[in-house]
Amino acid sequence: MNKEWIRTTLRQVEPYKVPVISESTVINANESPYSIFDFPAVKSDFLQRLERLPSYRYPKPYADDLRKALGEYVGCTPEEILVGNGGDEIIGLVCSTFLEPGDTILTHWPTFDIYGIDASMTGAREERVPDKDGFVRSAEAYGQAVKEKKPKVTVICNPNNPTGHLWSTDEVESIVAASDRPVLVDEAYLEFSGLESSIPLIRRYDNLIVLRTLSKAFGLAGYRIGYAVGQKEMIDALALTKATYNVNAVSQTAGLVAMAHRDEILGFTIPRIVRTRDFLARELKEIDGIRVYPSAANFILCRVPDGAAAVKALSAADIAVRSYKASALRHCLRLTATTKDTAERIVAALRKEFSHA
Numbered sequence: 582m583n584k585e586w587i588r589t590t591l592r593q594v595e596p597y598k599v600p601v602i603s604e605s606t607v608i609n610a611n612e613s614p615y616s617i618f619d620f621p622a623v624k625s626d627f628l629q630r631l632e633r634l635p636s637y638r639y640p641k642p643y644a645d646d647l648r649k650a651l652g653e654y655v656g657c658t659p660e661e662i663l664v665g666n667g668g669d670e671i672i673g674l675v676c677s678t679f680l681e682p683g684d685t686i687l688t689h690w691p692t693f694d695i696y697g698i699d700a701s702m703t704g705a706r707e708e709r710v711p712d713k714d715g716f717v718r719s720a721e722a723y724g725q726a727v728k729e730k731k732p733k734v735t736v737i738c739n740p741n742n743p744t745g746h747l748w749s750t751d752e753v754e755s756i757v758a759a760s761d762r763p764v765l766v767d768e769a770y771l772e773f774s775g776l777e778s779s780i781p782l783i784r785r786y787d788n789l790i791v792l793r794t795l796s797k798a799f800g801l802a803g804y805r806i807g808y809a810v811g812q813k814e815m816i817d818a819l820a821l822t823k824a825t826y827n828v829n830a831v832s833q834t835a836g837l838v839a840m841a842h843r844d845e846i847l848g849f850t851i852p853r854i855v856r857t858r859d860f861l862a863r864e865l866k867e868i869d870g871i872r873v874y875p876s877a878a879n880f881i882l883c884r885v886p887d888g889a890a891a892v893k894a895l896s897a898a899d900i901a902v903r904s905y906k907a908s909a910l911r912h913c914l915r916l917t918a919t920t921k922d923t924a925e926r927i928v929a930a931l932r933k934e935f936s937h938a
C-alpha cells in the first residue's frame with residue numbers, strides 16, 4: 582500500500598502495543614482480580630437483565646440509563662456525563678475535539694502513554710514536565726508550566742499511572758485554575774486513593790473534564806465502560822466526534838448492574854486490594870536494593886537492582902509484570918495489587934532473586 586495515502590499526522594504514530602502473555606498470573610495491566618460474577622446477587626441481576634435485552638435493537642447512543650446511574654454515583658446530572666468505550670475513548674475524544682496540528686498537550690512525566698499517542702494522531706505534540714526525585718510531582722511547578730507554555734490541553738493523572746503519586750484536591754484545583762483551556766483530570770484509580778473526587782469542581786471550572794472508568798475498581802475492563810464528567814457544554818463538545826453507538830448494549834447493562842450493586846462491589850474489593858497494595862509495599866521495602874514508591878492506586882511502582890532479571894524471575898514464577906523502556910523508568914516494575922496470595926508469590930520470587938545471604 583502507498584503510505585502517502587495515510588493522513589500526514591498519522592504517519593509518525595507509534596501504536597500502543599499490548600504484549601503477548603504466556604504467564605498465568607497477569608499483573609501487568611492493573612486489572613482487578615474480582616469479577617462481577619463472584620457476587621451471586623450481581624450475577625443473577627446481570628443474567629436476568631441480559632435475557633430481557635433485545636439483541637436486534639441498537640443501544641442507546643448516550644447510554645441514558647447508565648449516565649443517570651453514574652451521575653447518582655458521582656453526584657452530578659446525566660447531562661454532565663459522557664459514557665465512552667472505556668476511559669481510553671474519552672482520552673481520544675478530548676484529543677480529537679480540542680487538538681490541532683502544532684498544538685501542545687502538557688503532561689507530567691512519567692505517566693500513561695495514551696495521552697501522547699492520541700495527541701500525536703491529531704498532529705499535536707506532547708510536552709512533558711518531569712517529576713522530581715522519587716516520582717514526586719510539584720503542583721506549583723506544574724501550574725507554573727501551564728502558565729508559561731499555555732498548552733491547548735493539560736493532563737493531570739491522579740493518582741498517577743505508573744507512579745501512584747497523588748495530588749490533593751486543592752493541588753488539582755490550583756492547576757485547573759492556572760489554565761484557561763481544557764484540563765483533563767484522569768481519575769481512573771480514584772476509588773483506591775481514599776481521596777475525594779475533583780468532580781465537584783466542574784461547578785466552578787468550565788475547562789475541567791474528569792475521566793473515570795469501571796475498568797479498575799469495578800473489575801469491568803473487558804466490558805469497556807469509561808466516562809467523562811464536565812459541564813454540559815463540555816460534554817456536548819466531547820460528543821462531537823464520538824461514534825453514534827459507541828457503547829454496546831451488553832456493556833451498558835453491565836455498567837447499570839455495577840451501579841445498582843456498587844456498595845457491595847466496592848465494599849468487598851477496595852479494602853482487599855488496598856490491603857494487598859500496602860502489604861506489597863511493606864514487604865518489597867525489606868528486600869535488598871528495592872526502592873518502593875508510595876502509591877495511592879491499585880499498583881506499586883518499584884525500582885529493582887536489575888529490571889530484566891526481575892522480569893525473568895517473576896516469569897519463571899508464572900507472573901507477568903509491566904516493565905518500561907523509558908530511561909526515567911529504567912529498572913522499574915509496576916506490580917498490580919490483586920490478592921494476598923499473588924502478592925506473596927511476587928515477594929518470594931523477588932526476595933530469592935535479590936537477597937544475598
Ligand SMILES: *Cc1c(COP(=O)(O)O)cnc(C)c1O
Nearest residue numbers: 667668669693742769794796807
Ligand atoms: C486504565 C486507565 C484508563 C482507562 O482505562 P479504560 O479501560 O479504557 O477505561 C485511563 N487512564 C489511566 C491512567 C488508566 O490507567
